[in-house]
Amino acid sequence: MTDAEILHYITTDDRDEAEGLYALARGVREEHYGKDVYFRGLIEFTNYCKNNCFYCGIRRDAEGVNRYRLSAEQILDCCRIGSGLGFRTFVLQGGEDPYYTDGMITEIVRSIRNEFPGHAITLSIGERGRESYENFYSAGANRYLLRHETADEAHYRAMHPASMKLAERKECLYTLRDIGYQIGAGFMVGTPFQTPECLLEDLRFLEDLDPHMVGIGPFIPASGTPFAGHPAGDEGLTLRMVALTRLLLPRTLLPATTALGTLTPDGREKALLAGANVVMPNLSPVDVRKLYSLYDNKICTGDEAAECLRCMALRIRATGFTPNMGRGDSQVPFRPGAAECQVSLKLA
DSSP states (O other), rough: OHHHHHHHHHOOOOOHHHHHHHHHHHHHHHHHHHOOOOOOOEEEEHHHHSOOOTTTTTOTTTTTTTOOOOEEEEEEEEHHHHHTHHHHHHHHHHHHHOOOOOHHOOOOHHHHHOOTTSSSEEOOOOOOOHHHHHHHHHHOOEEEEOOOBOOOOOHHHHHHHTOOOHHHHHHHHHHHHHHOOOOEEEEEETTTTOHHHHHHHHHHHHHHHOEEEEEEEOOOTTSSSSSTTTTOOHHHHHHHHHHHHHHHHHSBBBBBOOHHHSSTHHHHHHHHHHOOOOEEOOSSOOOOOOOOOOTTTOOSSSSOOOHHHHHHHHHHHHOOOEEEEEEOOOOOOOSTOOOOOOOOOOOO
């Protein structure tokens, strides 16, 4: 698609055009993945963070945040519960917390790998050095999620303190891929100062990176942050960005994000109908779920893991899709430089 075609679908308010876009995205997703929706078990193990991103509810200087950290044994217990429920992928997510040294993360990953040799282990713990990433990979981590948040330099500076650099975040993603991880990137829709051209740049960056997963969710303001007074992102625009990403990256995995479900009650179902094919039920202990509050009014903070799983599976089936508890590896080529399949669709 040309830049002009993409910008047209980013900015359109024509409902019929949007529905046509979603139908095309569903067709491409079904061609590669059928109607399967893959489950990942999310373990939010720390809400401490050294960074001060302007949009984030657990930023370093956020006031009134009840901080917590899970022990290695607590994390393993979450994995045991998840495996017992049928999960074959664990996602360990946290703020950039220096308490968890490279050695601690390596030992946690190794313990999970030893107990669950056939499961996929995903880390989402921010920017670290190449040696750190290599150690985690050698210990048994398969995947790494690092949302780039925006590919536009000026927009990145407007959302982050001067100490954080977009170039460094992008370099981390390319390093992770070079090591051999299945990588995930992603961005928010509707953040302050974002333009249609910013979103176009996100899509072009993702085309170059060719990640195995892309997380796209609406911006939702968090109390006590510099962006608390800004409006939330638009549901329709978020869904169009999901669909456009599916068309441009037909073999990537696309989560139906919790943020979309927070913005609107059927947001995750709508994302599946726009080309998404992953959900991430929460395996974290119930007593800490409300504390991992990246934004206000986050859903699914009070459900036991089994209850959350049953609810999500029923909603997926009701939408016409099939819950799949397998690893659901991405069809993006595993090694860098191997991507050869791109689609070109004329939408207008």
